[in-house]
Amino acid sequence: MNEVDTRLTNGAVPVSGGAAVSWQAVWSTYLPALILALGTGIALPAIPTLAKSFDVSFGVASGVVTAFLIGNLAATIPSGWLIDRFGRRSVMIGGPLLTAVTALLVVFSHTFPQLIVLRFFNGFAAQMWVMGRLASISQDATTAQRGRLVSWMFGMDNTGKLAGPVLGGFIASEWGTSAPFVAYAVLALLALLTASLGARNGVRKSTTGKEAPAPRxxxxxxxxxxxxxxxxxxxxxxxxxLTRGPVQADLLHLYAAFEYHLGPAQIGYLATGAALLSWPIGFIAGWMMDRFGRKRTMVPGFVGVAFSMTALAVSAFAQLSLHWYVVLFFIGVGLQALTGGSVQTVGADVAPPQARGTFLGLWRFTGQGGASLSPIIFALLADQVNYGSSFLFTAGAAAAVAFLLIRHVPETRDAG
Known part of the structure; x- marks a missing residue:
């Protein structure tokens, strides 16, 4: 058993005064995540309209989405280096501050290239805050707390994005396309305030609750x-x-539009239903990981995803009715939600204390690289082969995760 396996099995992690349910967790993790996600959701409805106002084609306008994703991916490794060099508190504060600045500058952007650059840095800033929080959870939380802290942090993110677009649409219709970005900037500054109050730079606590010097x-x-x-x-x-990429990129909605000729309203119902279904499952998954262990939660989740994607492939090959697709779609989305924050929790579990930020940067880069690559592969298979092969590709990726977990990853245990 290697060093990483021993640390997972024995739960040899620092004990923190901040439990998964505490005021410290609320102020430092859950509330900032909710506020930032609410700001992102508020700005969401205004982004397509703003891009269209520059009189560019659809393909060019899609750059406002791509630029954010590229910025998100580009920030992973630099953010990790910054955490190791200057401490996680500076990164957690810098993320919301940069978000507020870029959101305000969008209001004054006069060209489409300016908007693209600002969206890139907006994505960069969003990743900075997530990286800082993951590093903090990795260092300060026990094994029995991390599953809930990570999953519930992403659950707050989903909550804000679920509520934000409706509010953003109202703000844009009442005060203009630029108004949601002003609201986004204000909310980012509010998140900065709560994050700075709750963020710490690496103080450890002993089991007696007293501050203890960091080990050499x-x-x-x-x-x-x-x-x-x-x-x-x-x-x-x-x-x-690779498994979650097609779902996150909404390619299943695109498939439904082409294969079953669903309109915007019908796809909207599916998207809202999927969000409402995923929301509680994400919170439950965090509790399950801490209560029963990472593998006991992740393996059934990824095996279930593999079977549900295989079933969708069968429905595509057999050209089954829309009713079958809807049922299988919701089953697949629910199982995906069960695995949502689990991988990030494992990353927090195995991050080395000597290079926590660098490791998490490489970790996030690898995962998001897979999530960025899989929609391309999914679309190519659908175009060049058939829809069924695209679903089988996703099923194979999920099965690969389950295999690696079963054969090579030890179950997480807590010393207490």
Whole structure:
């Protein structure tokens, strides 16, 4: 059993005064996540209208979405380096501050390239805050708390994005297209306030509740030392990214539009139903990971995703009715929600104390790289082969995650 396996099995992690349900967790994690996601959701309805106002084609206008995703991906490794170099508090504060600045500058953008650049830095800023919080949870939380802290943080993110678009549409219709971005900036500053109050830069606490000096560890690790002992975990996050990518990119809605000729209203009902279904499951998954262990939650989830995607492939090959698709769609979305925050929790579990930020940067880059690559593969298979092969590709990625977890990843245990 290697160093990483021993740390997972024995639960040899620092004990924090901040439990998964506490005022510290609310102020430092849940509330900022909710506020930032609410701001993102408020700005969402105005983005297509703003892009269209520059009189560009649909393909060019889609750059406002792509630029955000690229910025999100580009920030992973630099944010990790910044955490190791300057501390996670500076990154958690810098993320919302940069978000507020870019949101305000969007109001004054006069050209489409300016908007693209600002959207890139908006995505960069969003990743900075997430990276800082993951590093904080990795260091300060026990194994028995991390599942809930990570999953519930992303659950707050989903809550804000569910409520934000309706509010954003109202704001834009009443005060103009630029108004949602002003609201976004104000909310980012509010999140900055709550995050700065709750953020700490690395103070550890002993089991007695008193501050304890950080253990003496090497300040740097080579990439070889960071990656090789944890290579299987990078495989888990990569294949998990391949699994969730098509769902996150809404390609299943695109499939429904082409295959079943669904209109915007019908797809809207599916999207809203999926969001409402996923919301409570994400919170339940966090509790399950801490109560029963990571593998006991993740393996059934990814095996279920593999079977549901295979069933969707069968429905595509057999050209089954819309009713079958809707049932299988909701089953697949629910199982995806069960696995949502689990991979990030595992990353927080195995992050090395000597290079926590760098590891999490590489970890997030690998997972999001898979999530960015899979929609391209899914679309190519659908176009060049058939829809069924696209679903089988997603099923294979989910099965690969389950295999790696079963064969190579130990169950997480807490010492207490």
């Amino acid at each position: 560890v090497r300040r740097t690790m080579s990439l070889r030392e960071i990656i090789l002992p944890r290579l299987v975990y990078f495989g888990v996050t990569f294949f998990a990214g």
